[in-house]
Amino acid sequence: MSYTAFASLISLVLFFGMVALLEIGRRIGVRRRSIDPDGAQAGTGAVDGAVFALLGLLIAFTFSGAATRFDERRNLVVQEANDIGTAYLRLDLLPPGAQPALRDLFRRYVGSRLEAYRKLPDIAAAKAELAHSIKLQGEIWNQALAASQMNDAPPAATMLLLPALNQMIDITTTRTTATAMHPNPLNLAFRHTGL
Numbered sequence: 001m002s003y004t005a006f007a008s009l010i011s012l013v014l015f016f017g018m019v020a021l022l023e024i025g026r027r028i029g030v031r032r033r034s035i036d037p038d039g040a041q042a043g044t045g046a047v048d049g050a051v052f053a054l055l056g057l058l059i060a061f062t063f064s065g066a067a068t069r070f071d072e073r074r075n076l077v078v079q080e081a082n083d084i085g086t087a088y089l090r091l092d093l094l095p096p097g098a099q100p101a102l103r104d105l106f107r108r109y110v111g112s113r114l115e116a117y118r119k120l121p122d123i124a125a126a127k128a129e130l131a132h133s134i135k136l137q138g139e140i141w142n143q144a145l146a147a148s149q150m151n152d153a154p155p156a157a158t159m160l161l162l163p164a165l166n167q168m169i170d171i172t173t174t175r176t177t178a179t180a181m182h183p184n185p186l187n188l189a190f191r192h193t194g195l
Contacts, residue, residue: 069181073175073178079171080172083164083171091106091161094157095153098146102143105139109136112129116129116130145162
């Protein structure tokens with residue numbers, strides 16, 4: 001069963017269950033009020049307070065988790081931008097003849113990364129664009145490796161550029177994984193049922 005169908009089913013069951021329980025509670029309250037008008041209201045304040053306190057606690061945990069995931073994803077965006085910027089600047093270490101082609105690949109790569117997130121409501125298009133950016137990463141890596149092994153390339157090019165490129169590639173995987181991380185559907189179902 002898909003997550004959407006499962007969530008819809010749980011929502012419908014909860015909705016009809018709440019309506020049924022509200023009606024049962026109303027009937028019990030009407031009966032108690034007709035039997036003992038003064039005693040029917042006694043003792044409900046503590047129960048109301050406890051129920052609202054638990055509800056507030058669940059809402060607080062939900063918002064806290066969402067805020068934490070949002071902050072983590074925002075930090076990963078900044079880290080990816082920094083990693084790409086560092087790798088781009090270190091292209092200056094390569095021989096001048098190898099730089100223009102790599103700079104063009106970097107521009108296409110950044111455009112592809114941005115496009116992948118612009119297409120995000122359409123998961124299939126975003127995944128296709130992500131695959132394109134991963135292909136561009138391979139091209140950048142291969143060209144940078146070849147350029148750093150050229151005769152006129154300084155030894156610092158390999159030692160500084162390749163680790164920066166590796167970080168740029170690694171942060172893509174980290175961001176993709178963070179985007180795919182959601183709360184467990186079973187956890188959400190229990191949270192909504194109050195268990």
